[in-house]
Amino acid sequence: MSKVRIYTLAKDLGVENAKMLEILDGLGVSYKSVSSTIEEDTVELIKDILAAEAEGGAPAQADADTTPAAAPTEAPAQTTVQTAPQATEAAAQTGAAPVADQTEAPVSTEKEIPHRAPVVTIMGHVDHGKTSLLDYIRKTKVAAKEAGGITQHVGAFEAKTSKGKIVFIDTPGHEAFTTIRARGANVADIAIIVIAADDSLMPQTREAIAHAQAAKVPMIVAINKVDLPQADPERVKTDLTQLNLVPEEYGGDLVVVPVSAKTGEGVEDLLEYISLTAEIEDLRADPKGEFSGVVIEGKVDKQAGVLATVMVQEGTLHVSDFLVVGENYGKIKAMTDSNGARIKEAGPSTPVQILGFSEVPSSGEKVISAKNEHAAREVVAGRADVRRDEEDARDRRKGQRSLEDLLGPLGTVRTVNLILRADTQGSVEAIQGILARKEKDDVKINVMLAGIGAPTEGDVLLASTAEATILCFSVTASGGVKKVADTKGVDIKSFRIIYELIDEVDRLIKGNLEPVFEERYLGRAEVRMVIRHPKSGNIAGSYVTDGSLKRNAKAKVTRGKQVVYEGTIVGLKRFKDDVREVQTGYECGINVDWNDVMEGDIIEASEMVEVEQN
Incomplete structure (x- = not known):
């Protein structure tokens, strides 16, 4: 029996x-x-359901002053739904002019944020055909203008397609530009992963x-170069399943x-x-709302x-607006669109090149607007103060991390994010197999990336954004990568013995488990006299009959x-000396910060001890 795609049927x-989808839900049909x-x-x-609805009458949209009176509906934002014959009959009964036959859907009177x-x-x-694919879509040859056909910078382009406007961010695929690529993913709504049909998954593909x-954006895989004989x-589809990505x-x-991209x-x-x-995804943005944006690229042009x-x-965004980026601000002197044409304003999902900043902003930084120069300076000054306060606080607690910093907020299920690097594919697979058996009900191990060779700066960036730990087996990070890791606060741990690596994973798992405590009995003492103390209150003069008592x-x-x-x-005192512990058979003075203690009372001591979890 033949099958048809849902969107194709909807279009037909x-x-x-x-x-x-609403009809399918009503029929109880499952779909992804x-x-x-x-x-x-x-x-x-x-088709039968739609035909029945059509026979029952299509929603009619009528002017407010000609719509016949009707009982109120549950949706006040829509006009009363009547068929043309019903409207004509109602108009005849009330003496009003007949309402014209209209088939347009009712329009909501509520103000809705438009789609973008x-x-x-x-x-x-690299070389899997990303830029060539964009070339075909927008009918321009960008690759020919760049060194070796490899994209050397992040570019944003608007493409007028048969499906409307789509904004493409062309991010580099070469490992050296992983940092820029990550920023591209952070501003995007959809990620297209291009994989060559003759090459399948490669290291940069896995990183992408x-x-x-990590950016939590929907992914679409484009298998390129299907025109090649090989x-x-x-x-490619089978290899994707190894990454838990099932077509x-x-x-x-x-x-x-x-x-x-060729044909x-x-x-x-x-x-x-x-x-x-x-x-x-129902992407919406208010063009009349408060401006916000992201820097895709910053550079200095000689002219x-x-x-x-x-x-x-x-x-x-308008020409002459004041913008604030980080601790810098500027006034827009000119704006150009992706085609190089001068424009005076730009709405949501529009990439623009702006002239007006005094310093080059960093890629990925947030941009906001200010009413005037004075307001922009105030925002910058406030951010500078916040940064200085954060730096002072960081210096004060340098080397001291709280339990919250180390473990994160306690919850039902927590995730240990790992990036794994090893010397051979066999080592990678062996370690992954062991890690899969280490998961617990309340702790999940997520190997975000596993590859052969030393960790890269791209690994550090990914670990930084995903709060992951980089584990290396029989490989070590270069000095430059270690420096970047120190700057980003990322842990890179190298091991030569696999059991030591597994022990480290056990420690990470234990650190992410909620600690379990139990009350453990210490000892007891009998109160033999009560000593009145002017500052400390009543002190219980006691004799330890079992175990020990601790402060x-x-x-x-x-x-x-x-x-x-x-x-x-x-x-806790022994004669006049403060002590931390008193053993069985010794007398002591006990202060329980309670003044109603009496002779003959029994004081039992216990402590909370963390239980070792398997």
Whole structure:
């Protein structure tokens, strides 16, 4: 029996994807996304439902002064739904003019935030065809202008496609530019992972996937170069399953599209999937709201001066606006769009190049607007004060990390993020196998990236953003990478013996487990006299009959069979000396910070001890 994709059926029948999913929910049909397929008999049921709705009458939109009176509905934002014959009959009964037959859907009177164009980042291994794919989409030859055909900087481009405007961020795939690529993923709504059909997964491919997962953006895999004779798309799909990424045709939810940047095969399908994913994500931004954006790239031009490429995320940017980035500010003197044309304003999901900053802003920094120069200076001064306060506080607690800093907030299930580097693929697989057996019910081990060779700066950046630990087996980090790790506060730990590495993982797991404590009995003492003290209150002159008593231990005072007090031993004395502990058979003075202690009372001491967890 033939099958059809949900979004294709919606398009053929002229209904919205959301409407199609609503019908499927009503029928109890399971699906993963609008790109899932459904059976032919389900298609017939959907057609019958839509036909029945059409016969029952389409929603009519009428002017407020000509709409016949009707009972109030649950949705006040919509006009009363009537068919044209019903409206005409009602008008005849009330003496009003007949309402014209209208088939447009009712329009909500509530102000809604409009949709915005999706921002898409292209990531993957070097030479897998990322820039060539963009070239085909926007019909320009960017690669020809760059050294060796490898993208050397982050560029943002608007593409007018058959599915509307899509903003593409072209991020470098070479390992040397991992830092820039990570910033590209952070500002994007959708990540396209380009994988060559004749090459499959490569080290930078795995890094790109890890960065996209860390940024928590939807992923679409584009298998490029399917036009080559040696292309093997099925091998790529199989390799993806090893990373727990299961394509839709294998029963998973990962969208995989075979494409050719050379012939254009599958490119329209890719754009369709981008449009569908954006629709599902329901991307919206208020062009009239407060401006916010992100710096994509900053550079110094010999003629123009400091130029910054900014992605507008909220609000609208105008020439002459004052912008604040970090502890710097500037006034927009000129703006150009992705085609190099001068523009006066830019709305959400628009990349613009701005002239007006005195210093080059760093990629990935947030941008906000200010009403005037005075307000911009105040924001900058406030940020400088906050930074200095944070630096002072950091200096004061340098080398001292709290339990919260080390473990994070206590919760039901916590995750230990790891980046694994080893000398051989066999070592990587062996260690991963051992780690998989180390997981506990309340602690999950997440190996974000596992590869062969020494850790890179890209690994450090990923570990920094994901709060991960880098574990190395039989490989060591270079001095430059260690320096970056120290700056970012990332732990890189190298091991030559596999059992030592596993012990370190055990320590990390234990550190992420909620500690379990139990009350452990210490000893007891009998109160033989009560000493009145003008400052400390009543002191219980006691004789230790069993075990020992410790200062700061928990204390329980019993009188007969009744517990009359529970608290803490705040003071312990032997004659005039303060002591920390008193053993069996010795006399002592006990201060439990309670003045009603009496002769004959029994003071029992205990302490909370952490239980070793297996």
